[in-house]
Amino acid sequence: MKELEQRILKDGRSLPGGILKVDNFINHQMDGDLMCACAREIVRLFKAEGFTKVLTVEASGIAPSIFAGYLAHIPVVFAKKATPKTLDGKFVTKVHSFTKDRDYDIIVSKEYLSKGDKVLFIDDFLACGNAGMGIVDLCRQAGAELVGMAFLVEKAFQGGRRLILKHMPSLRIESLAVISALGDGTISFAE
């Protein structure tokens, strides 16, 4: 998606260690117009899959996901990183965060993920694929059908797509901006 690639080139920064800093428009400060445009493209790409639920992980996945739910008029569920008092039965899986360098549980209530759901997973980043693998596991536990995954930004050189497709070879994965390399202050997109 040209609009997102141009914004990454304009406002993103390549930092040492394969980190792309986009926290002025995606994952700390957020641009609502851009998030809505990204969601519109995701809904267009996955419309034919007939998804009935959007699933994301708090917190940076929520903005594009809620626009996708709004545009498609379907519910959006965000997996939580802590269990609130009000949550009874739950599915739990462990995820390793690349940017925060620690393991954490992600949790979805059994009330909001179940057999019969056709799930589209949306997140801000596809890097090593750990959050995606957590979602694969949560959907498997719930008996829900995972129909696709959509990411704003994919760091292709970190192998996340390969990892997920190893476990679900026929899963459709779409990323709106695919980065092939992050150099010393340079950002390269895949052709």
Add this chain to the structure above:
Amino acid sequence: MKELEQRILKDGRSLPGGILKVDNFINHQMDGDLMCACAREIVRLFKAEGFTKVLTVEASGIAPSIFAGYLAHIPVVFAKKATPKTLDGKFVTKVHSFTKDRDYDIIVSKEYLSKGDKVLFIDDFLACGNAGMGIVDLCRQAGAELVGMAFLVEKAFQGGRRLILKHMPSLRIESLAVISALGDGTISFAE
């Protein structure tokens, strides 16, 4: 806001300990259409204040906030509960979570909150006012002007509004649904 009150009566549940469970349309599973309608009302209420930035706290505040940012075409910043690798200078304050019963830090990058910002804080719940007081402190540290606070749901019997107004007597606080009492399975709204 009638639409929100009716949804709370239809899908919300009053639980022991003053807890209102609304996790099937606000804070775990989310209804994008309702979140957009709430944001529209918040933008209408605060338009005259000339806010230039929406500030919220991850994760449940993000959905209404990103719609408000989209509708008003201004940036949305969410305060974080953990510090990612990509964040340098930051403002930090401590907050007590009522529903999770623990203290945690909330963090905003110095890049995204500063003197000259006219801040509208948006969150899902006003209960004891702890998150709100954290926002007051972050804005004070940054030298930003806090022009108002908007909440989807206020639990009036938990004193949050009083606490915040004690520190900022002239602050405008608006809640779209004000709950006067939660009984054994009953939910009462303020007149």
